[in-house]
Amino acid sequence: MSAVTFDTLRMVKRLREAGFSDVQAEAVTDMMRETREMDLSNLATKHDVASVKQDLAAVKQELKQDIDAVKQEIAAVRQDLKQEIAGVRQELKQDIAAAELRFKAYAESIKSELLKWLFPLMFGQVAATVALIKLL
Numbered sequence: 001m002s003a004v005t006f007d008t009l010r011m012v013k014r015l016r017e018a019g020f021s022d023v024q025a026e027a028v029t030d031m032m033r034e035t036r037e038m039d040l041s042n043l044a045t046k047h048d049v050a051s052v053k054q055d056l057a058a059v060k061q062e063l064k065q066d067i068d069a070v071k072q073e074i075a076a077v078r079q080d081l082k083q084e085i086a087g088v089r090q091e092l093k094q095d096i097a098a099a100e101l102r103f104k105a106y107a108e109s110i111k112s113e114l115l116k117w118l119f120p121l122m123f124g125q126v127a128a129t130v131a132l133i134k135l136l
Helices: 008-017 022-037 046-135
Strands: none
Touching: 008 022
């Protein structure tokens, strides 16, 4: 609270003399009294503002450093992932090549098995056809 007293009666009289109505003079006087009685200790000083600016600058610098660190980590992870993907690709190529070899070997075995049975059946069919032609 302010240590200096405020003479409200004198203020009202001066406002009336200046042409204010009683209601207006009392309203302005009440506003002035309330303004003088306000607690100004919560207002920021220039020093407070400067201190906050310094704190914000420090936080901003820390955030920039953190962002740079995260960017470096992301770059490292990206490089690791590229290497892992390259390794997986190589493994897949090897697996596909091995599967192709197994498939070719299986196809060859089926081919030889079919040929083993197909030629005797074809020979038998031709012999049966010749025998039927001779009978007719």
